[in-house]
Amino acid sequence: MSKRKMPSQDQNVSPQVLASIAKELRKLVNKPPEGISVIVNEEDMTDVQAQISGPQGTPYESGSFRVKLVLSADFPQSPPRGVFITKIYHPNVDTRGNICVNTLKKDWDASLGIGHILQVIRCLLIVPFPESALNEEASKLFLESYDEYAKRARLMTSIHAASSGGGGTAKAEEAKRTSGSKSKKHKSKKKSKERKRQLKRL
Numbered sequence: 273m274s275k276r277k278m279p280s281q282d283q284n285v286s287p288q289v290l291a292s293i294a295k296e297l298r299k300l301v302n303k304p305p306e307g308i309s310v311i312v313n314e315e316d317m318t319d320v321q322a323q324i325s326g327p328q329g330t331p332y333e334s335g336s337f338r339v340k341l342v343l344s345a346d347f348p349q350s351p352p353r354g355v356f357i358t359k360i361y362h363p364n365v366d367t368r369g370n371i372c373v374n375t376l377k378k379d380w381d382a383s384l385g386i387g388h389i390l391q392v393i394r395c396l397l398i399v400p401f402p403e404s405a406l407n408e409e410a411s412k413l414f415l416e417s418y419d420e421y422a423k424r425a426r427l428m429t430s431i432h433a434a435s436s437g438g439g440g441t442a443k444a445e446e447a448k449r450t451s452g453s454k455s456k457k458h459k460s461k462k463k464s465k466e467r468k469r470q471l472k473r474l
Contacts, residue, residue: 285318293317293343293386294408300387303315309388318343320352320386324394328435331425332360332397335433339393341386351380353383360438366395366406368370371396374404426461 284469285293300310307327317441320341338357344350354371356362364372375392376383385420405411414419 285343285347288316293320296386300324300390303386305391305394307394308387310386318347321357322390324390325396326429327394327398330397331422332429332433334426334435335429337397337433338437339390341389348382348384351376351448352389354389359408359428359432361410361425362396363400363402363405363407363411370406372404372406373401403467465469 280306297310297312297317297320298341300451301312304310307323309323309324311321311323315327320343323337324337324339326335326337335358337360340355342353342355345350354373356365356369356371357367366372371393373396374390393400400411400414402411402414410421410424413424
């Protein structure tokens with residue numbers, strides 16, 4: 273029995289809008305905004321995803337975050353819904369990854385492009401807006417104890433958003449150092465035993 277292929281979201285979007293989305297995505301791939309790498313799904317142009325690097329000087333600077341824009345059937349008349357696929361500790365992102373930002377709500381403008389939306393999301397990592405929080409705990413810490421907030425955000429980043437290869441490389445280097453240290457200790461013990469044997473013979 274063959275499985276029926278589920279219809280893609282782009283079947284609900286007009287051909288003109290799809291062409292516009294495809295054109296902008298390719299432009300963003302060729303000339304990406306700072307800290308943003310767009311991932312194009314050729315089979316479904318409405319599957320808009322990107323990797324956002326954590327901005328320097330923030331608790332997220334060592335991370336790489338996958339985000340997704342969920343486009344409605346009447347996009348761009350209605351704003352897309354922004355979602356962090358990568359877990360993140362942030363006042364404007366709830367536990368399911370939903371993003372709260374005015375650009376995607378009351379300040380939405382149909383002329384805003386996908387590149388602009390992704391840049392706004394990255395800016396949230398630099399300047400959160402605790403006044404419109406989805407994560408009340410993070411918002412409260414941000415306002416009352418920034419150091420504690422930053423500590424938790426860095427921890428979440430190190431666990432869930434470590435840049436590809438970074439964490440693994442560090443662990444590998446540590447393993448090598450540990451292995452090398454053990455090997456040196458073993459050789460040292462072996463030499464010590466040999467010396468003792470030689471002294472007994474004398």
